[in-house]
Amino acid sequence: MILLHCRFHVWDAMADQEPLGLGSAAKASRPTASSVSKDVDDLRQKVTGMEERVEEQLSQLKDSLKSMLEEVLGTAAVSARLAETSPPPQLLDRDPYAQRTSVGQASGSSNEGTRLKDLFERSRFEKTVRDAMKGNEITGPRDLKFMNTLTKWERCVEGFPPRWVREVVVYAFSGAAEHMFNAALLNGTLRVDATADERWNWAGQRFWSQATQDSVRVEYRGRKLKRDETLTSYHTDLRNLAAALQIPDTDLKVDFVEGLPKKYREMARLHANQQEYEGLLHELISNYGEKLEFSTYLKPTYGGARAQVVRAIEEDEYREISNFDEQSFAQGASQPSPADSVNAIAEAVARVLQASNVCFVCKQPGHWARECTDAAAKERQVGARTQFPTKDASGPGSA
Incomplete structure (x- = not known):
């Protein structure tokens, strides 16, 4: 017990002694109440200075952003839009360090920053739309x-x-x-x-309008490759018409092929089944060139009222008339008659004019010329067309 008591006294004495090598310097480094207060004041001043610098930088940023917007939109437009988006200020105290700053001023700065941000976003949105258009x-x-x-x-x-x-x-x-x-x-x-x-x-x-769309649709349905027209021009024009009417590419390829000359359609259909609309043009140009060959068959020319009638005949009806001789020969006729083609033209003209079925030979209604049973009238018709002029006995060539 005596030994333990002595040890406790030694430990207490050692605790009261200063550390070796420190002395008075260790006592001076210990924090006191006054030093702590001074450190707090210094820290508060630093925070205040940092806040002032941040507010100054924010103000400079707002001014630079506003000047940039004024260069793009104009001063009047920026002022008007800021006035539209300005909310009423709110006056509340916010500084925990008893600074003489109200939340009204801070709220005004925050609202102005929000308005400038919205204005910047709106200007960027308008520029995006303008560039896209x-x-x-x-x-x-x-x-x-x-x-x-x-x-x-x-x-x-x-x-x-x-x-x-x-x-x-x-x-x-x-x-x-x-x-x-x-x-x-x-x-x-x-x-x-x-x-x-x-x-x-x-x-x-x-x-x-709807009337405009109908006229474009009629133009699209009647659009075909013209003589001396390049495939690229026809391809582009038909694509623009189809895009205006929202016609899908599958239907567009079919209409493109149907507008080509007849002898190219079969090969074009094969390409259309394997290619897109753009690739279809490339295949045709690589195989046939920019300009396709048309038939050398020329339509007869007429003058006066007959020209108007012939022009009124649609293309399909004209094709039917031109192939009439081949159809007659296939049906078993030994040799086509010249009068048959004339009768076919007369019938086509009558169909266009919506005239009644009047026989071209006997001039009687109720049947066509090919159905006429008046043999004498037919003989007169053929004889009048095959008769050659003869010399008049009283003429200069008479004996």
Whole structure:
């Protein structure tokens, strides 16, 4: 027990002694209440200085952003849009260190930053739509790009606020169409607060009406390769018409082949089954060249009223008339008669004019010339066409 008691006294004495080699320097390094208070004040001043520098940098950033927007949009446009999006200020105290700064000022700065950010996003959105519409603008009535432009515009504005979207409808028009659109907004025909759908409905009635679509559809159905026309020109023109009518490529390939000369259709159908619409053009050009050969058969020319009648005959009916001799020979006729072709032409003309069936030989209604039973009239008809002029006895050649 005595030994333990002595050890405790030794430990207490060692604890009261200063560490070796430290002395008064160790006592001076110990923190005191005054030193801690001073450190806290220094730290608070540093934080305050950092906040001031951050606010200064934020203000400089806002000014630079505002100047950039003014260069792009103009000073008046930026001021007007900032005024539209400015909320009322809120006056609340926020500084935990008793700074003389109100939340009203901070809230105003935050709201201004939000407005500038929205303005920047809106300007970038408008620039994106404007760039996407370049080269695809609708220029006026019956513009074949109408549906393609509308589809591309809808992709660009998908997901953006409606109040932004309605303002960029005008970027889809140029030239006369843009002038008509702006004039409609000025004279009240189109409301200023009209939605994007209402503005496109107005544009559809002016530039892509149902009557316009019907006329384009008629042009598409009648479009065929012309003489001295290149395959590329025909291919491009037919594709533009089909795109305007939203016709799928499968139907477009069929219509393209049907517009070619008859002797090329079979080979073109084989290529169409294996190629896309663009590849079909490449195959035809590589095999036959840019210009295809047409038949050397020439239509007879007529003058006066008969020319109008002949021009009124449709292509299919004319083809039927030209092949009449071959059809007659195939049906067992020993030799085609010259009068048969004349009768066929007369019948075709009568069909076009929707005339009643009047016989060309005997001039009697109720049957056609090929069905005429008046043998005497037929003989007179053939004799009149095969009769050659004879010399008159009283003429200079008489004896």
